């Protein structure tokens with residue numbers, strides 16, 4: 238078995254075997270989001286020997302993440318490390334024989350096709366509908382299977398979407414759902430839940446990679462009340478679906494340009510500013526300048542600039558900025574022009 242020894246317990250499992258393991262080692266998977274679900278998913282995929290994992294995340298590690306985001310520790314939070322970098326560091330220690338490609342970026346219509354095509358499977362570790370619609374557009378357009386997952390409070394769900402075989406995400410959700418607006422930041426989330434949902438997503442990913450049949454269901458679980466529900470989606474294709482029937486990919490279309498620049502991070506009391514013109518920021522010079530107006534910390538990947546009134550501005554090298562402490566787009570724009578400049 239040679240260098241397959243580390244996977245011996247998984248190879249003994251008949252669903253995988255040596256043939257399946259060979260497939261996993263040659264596979265490429267993108268995990269979008271390195272939060273609670275993304276850390277669980279990438280942990281399992283790296284341990285299972287998936288050969289190449291691209292981990293995409295736009296955020297940095299904070300103390301409130303440690304309750305459920307299993308790859309991080311207090312030092313990562315203290316150092317303000319981007320999640321993609323902290324996760325990569327940990328995953329390389331777990332399995333140095335696979336490639337973990339850390340991408341510090343917000344998945345958006347400018348980079349989604351570059352980052353996601355060429356992957357065998359895309360796994361959803363995001364916390365928002367817009368990114369899921371974007372993933373769905375790329376997945377349908379380029380015929381890449383993807384595994385959706387979501388978790389909030391004690392309730393979670395997951396679904397496998399296989400272009401050409403199952404309905405797509407947009408068949409099930411024609412538009413961004415206007416729900417109760419519950420998010421992990423308003424009603425919380427239990428860490429055993431994100432472990433379970435992320436683990437299910439990892440299993441379905443392994444099944445896709447070895448060519449085993451995946452669940453045809455939208456599966457929902459409540460781990461507090463021990464309730465589970467399965468809804469077979471095989472017949473759920475919308476005959477008028479813009480994405481998988483008409484091949485009209487609205488989320489890859491540049492029409493909603495302004496909203497793309499300033500967007501609130503769902504339930505986070507945070508506004509993200511993504512400049513439309515590609516540029517890089519000299520973090521050293523910016524730090525020197527900002528020191529006159531507030532407290533500056535950071536590392537080679539980002540700056541963390543604290544102002545009065547609980548406002549913290551995180552500046553990434555690609556000029557993308559997270560403004561923590563407000564949901565007000567106008568205020569965010571003002572702060573952005575004042576401290577970062579257009």
Ligand SMILES: [Zn+2]
Pocket residue numbers: 404405406407408409475478479480481482
């Ligand atoms: Zn569809």
